[in-house]
């Protein structure tokens with residue numbers, strides 16, 4: 698069994714954050730563990746409250762996992778303050794963490810700021826250089842490069858600029874553009890495009906969390922980066938295709954279908 702840790706915020710409605718991450722880890726046959734950075738009160742219509750945890754609690758969760766259990770990959774999601782970011786950076790360096798996936802969560806789909814604006818610099822300085830891969834969506838990539846992105850060519854240029862900030866690989870997710878859902882992976886030498894059909898649904902709560910967690914799970918299972926991203930793309934496309942019309946807003950991705958299908962339990 699491969700063990701995967703998520704360091705992220707809790708989403709009370711279970712569609713994004715820690716809850717999406719753990720569901721993804723399980724569905725992909727890995728053992729999931731968590732260090733919670735903040736508790737959010739949210740549902741499919743929006744985020745209503747955020748309570749950050751103190752840095753001692755964040756550090757204690759990470760340290761006690763690494764002191765006891767082998768961690769084959771770690772995914773970092775919502776980390777709202779500079780202090781929490783610096784604490785996570787320090788802990789992961791001390792523990793020699795590997796297979797680090799950084800999802801630079803900034804704003805929820807419902808437009809709630811999940812990263813304090815002044816903490817963006819710490820994210821760039823501390824977490825990007827530690828990342829084996831960083832997975833911004835279009836608005837996050839625009840914030841990182843301080844420019845606008847409207848085409849796949851713009852995504853490639855943004856990937857080059859973000860690569861220069863220190864991560865080993867960059868994926869720009871194209872979920873926010875029109876047309877097919879195209880993601881761009883850049884490893885400093887090659888640009889690889891992952892193209893999926895755009896699924897016509899409003900139920901896309903937690904797509905970014907699910908995608909980055911799937912990459913972490915596949916890296917933990919020993920996939921090389923390009924193969925991990927390709928497999929994660931298949932997983933997220935399936936999870937969106939079978940997303941759930943829960944609540945009055947954007948419903949969540951679905952995590953059981955792929956597992957059952959892969960296991961040969963679903964015949965179509």
Ligand SMILES: Nc1ncnc2c1ncn2[C@@H]1O[C@H](COP(=O)(O)OP(=O)(O)OP(=O)(O)O)[C@@H](O)[C@H]1O
Nearest residue numbers: 834870871872873878894895896903904905906908
């Ligand atoms: N409607 C869709 N159909 C198919 N694939 C999609 C769709 N929307 C997003 N994706 C894919 O889902 C993955 C996550 O991308 P997206 O841009 O939605 O992340 P995000 O904005 O970070 O999500 P989150 O709401 O969790 O912050 C990418 O692989 C993207 O191409």
Ligand SMILES: Cc1ncc(CO)c(N)n1
Nearest residue numbers: 706707708713714775805
């Ligand atoms: C806790 C949490 N993390 C990430 C997201 C992604 O937008 C969210 N909505 N909530």
